[in-house]
Amino acid sequence: MSPRLRRGERPFPPDERLPEPPRPAGLVLDARLHLLDRQVVDVRGDPVAIVDDVELEERDGRVVATDLLSGPVLATRVFGGRPPRSRWHRVAWRHVTEVGVVVRLGVRGETLDVLWVERWLREHVVGRVPGGRHDPE
């Protein structure tokens, strides 16, 4: 069971009709519903990472998302806690070109540091086994 308020402690009647909020001018995203845990693909459509978390920052009195995070932050979303800032792998929001069923980037994944494990395995293991760099037949 996930945490919840007990029935008697709920401050408001559950079936109350609430007013419609002021309609904002731009695209509306609910982070969990539309952004978190979605696949990030690069400009060619190759998978880069999953949006494991999002970094927010205060700018001119507004709080905005600056980077998508991936890697060790996943473990802390599962088990709780918070990884040290030095271990966040970031993809800057300015690379994002589209948020739909996937999050699309305008750059090649190769240029991003989130892919270091993939690159390491390619250089040191998979690429060295005969046939590793050939198309399947």
Add this chain to the structure above:
Amino acid sequence: MTTRRSPGRVAAALAATLLVGLVGLVGGCAYGPSSADTSAALTMTAALDEAASAVEVGLLVVELVDTDRTTTPVADGTLRDALLEVGSASGSLADALPPRHLQDARARALDAVADATAALTDARAWVNDLAGGSAHDLTGALSDAADAVDAVTADLEAAA
């Protein structure tokens, strides 16, 4: 103010589980002194069933080889599997600790399974062309072993 699952409920669930477990244990013992007999008899009949199944496999393989319907590797592999089964049956029989009045039945069960093992090894030698004899003789030996196994099984079921 918030509950992760109130301790009261956890305790209740634990208590319920324990209770069910206890009832199961007591229920299991409710047969009284005869329960040990029953369990030994059950172990032994299960082992005899396994041996009976293996002997039937042997009979079928001999028939298939005799009518040239199977290959030597398949026949050999099948008999080896059957031999593993009688081996395991004999192990379970030896391992059981039946009460006094079932000791005689256990001895006969071990004999029957030993006969089955011998008949199956003969069949395997014959299949691999390492022994003479006819399919008829082998079938006879296997059938006798099957009868012996069945007889002990019937006795055990009557006694239990």
Add this chain to the structure above:
Amino acid sequence: MILSDLLDARVHDAAGRALGFVVDVRLVLDGPPDGVLAPPRLHGLLVSPRTGTSFLGYERTDENAPAVLARWFRRRHRGTFLVLWDDVAASGTDEGPGVVLRDGYRRWDPALPPHRGA
């Protein structure tokens, strides 16, 4: 700050009354573009009396099928409301106080605007 600092955090009003948990964070892409898209601005928090199972999305969209599932998940999230970020007085990052709303905050209907624009 990262999103998971906010998600699942406890929400209280200024008087210390527990209101529920942050089940989602509403972002709006308005303002000047950063690259191709505007950076998502933190618009508000969705607060529900219970956490978890907010993932299926039924509670805030007009998806209705299969009806039995949609009804069940909606029922579980009755009482969810939206508060705007301007109404948030403090958001502690650690176990501390969680999110505290300012006096006179307003609760809004949590449904997403029907057309998400593009």
Add this chain to the structure above:
Amino acid sequence: MKKFLAVALGVLTAIGGFVDIGDLVTNAVVGARFGMSLVWVVVVGVVGICLFAQMSGRVAAVSGRATFEIIRERLGPRVGGANLVASFLVTVLTLTAEIGGIALALELASSVERRLWIPFAGLAVWLVLWRVKFSVLENAAGLLGLALVGFAVALFQLGPDWGELVAQATRPQVPAGEPVPTYWYYAVALFGAAMTPYEVFFFSSGAREEKWTAKDLSVSRANVLIGFPLGGLLSVAIAGCAAVVLLPRGIDVSTLSEITLPVALAGGKVLLALVILGVVAATFGAALETALSTGYTLAQFFGWSWGKYHRPAQAARFHTAMAVAVLVGTLVLLTNVDPVAVTEYSVVFSAVALPLTYLPILVVANDREYMGDHVNGRATNALGLVYLVVILVASLAAIPLMIATGAGG
């Protein structure tokens, strides 16, 4: 014409690919113990896998999202991660069983001991994953697996009392001498054998491998709706052979060699050789599918680059994961565990792990953001909900039944 060929090829590979070591062993065990009285479970399982594969294939073709991407996105990292652990373990267990099945079948074909075949089988599986194109791999394994039709031929040649078999199947009863929980335990096992999670991971990821779009939906639907039921008939034939030959003799199936006895009796050496070839092909094909599925699930959960359409170096983590899974399966078998026993556990745990994979697909198949006009119809949703209940019940009952019956004892 081209479309007809595509459907024909797809149907044939679906039939040949349907039966794996799980179906083979479970159906033979059940046939030898319960006759045809559990055939209804195969029917329930086949309808279920048709529904599930069809939905996941449609989601993959229309939205481009394979099953585990959907699971991660809808269930989040915690529940999705728990599902990943469960599904991954079950798939590795199934992979182990399939590699064992290859070794057992080769042992029968050659009389070289199976322990010597195990490393060879593992290596062959890895080599094919490493070098062979997806379409070749899928079609070759499926077509060779068709040799299992030998079981159906055998059943006809045995000339059973069809009326009796049909009566057993249509008026199912728990046979005398078999405890009721054992009957239900094997019902769950058969259901798990027909509806293994890896089939869905493979099917939906395969749609991406072959770059399906909404235009391919009719072909894929035909493959599933014709191929899987025919594959199910093959399963029933395996149970039928066991029911006709092994049940009356009191033979309990615990080895692969016993499963082939009815075939030899009915069709002699030629049919026997054909069926052994079919077993090798079917288990080999399923070993490839399960190994790929281990890679698919991990890669899709963590957002790695995946797929056989890449060179291995372009999907380095995906290929590393598969190689490790094959290695683990091979090493487990080398400890001398009985592959048939591994199979029996793998099908039951498949049933346990299914609900968390099924629910997100059912939900997303109704989401217009993903599916546009291709959302589920009313009939599909009605059936989908019925199966949600069936899958939940089977999953919850599996472990208690396993304990109560001593795994079928």
